[in-house]
Amino acid sequence: GQSLEQPSEVTAVEGAIVQINCTYQTSGFYGLSWYQQHDGGAPTFLSYNGLDGLEETGRFSSFLSRSDSYGYLLLQELQMKDSASYFCAADTGGFKTIFGAGTRLFVKA
């Protein structure tokens, strides 16, 4: 079957760096996206990796290795407002996107 695996929870302190990993197994693959979702809210798009390598957007960076079927989201200079759930999502083609189960990030003071 098709699946994405990511840790269920991560805890870090304010100002620190945290990495959320995502491994995927899909029949087709065009790219990996990351979304942030605060409790009670809708997901918001953070980044997309279509090619191998690192994409940087401010405090957030995302990495993809197609050969390893692996990616990660890196959050730097953590802030309390970064406490949320983070989902990786695989674009499998033809408008088919599969979401991981999400990683709940807790940022402590």
Next chain:
Amino acid sequence: GAVVSQHPSWVICKSGTSVKIECRSLDFQATTMFWYRQFPKQSLMLMATSNEGSKATYEQGVEKDKFLINHASLTLSTLTVTSAHPEDSSFYICSVTGADYGYTFGSGTRLTVV
């Protein structure tokens, strides 16, 4: 990116009644919209792909007669939960794909069936 409006943001209904949820693409003509369901602390599960002017494509296990989707214009898709039951209580979210990568999601509708 696209701007998506979803209404209502929450609704409580009695078991057996029907509820309609609207998803509007405010600044983008969306030939395709997507409907997801999300249970607490779980991932987004795609329910169906809504296609303007044609029938929706439902994911396996989703009852098309229970979750009616209408995409009558390029800016509006509706999801109607018919004969709702408590197990249908969930967070329903729509999304569109814009010109850039990634989906833009509506604000979601929290449905509670009592």
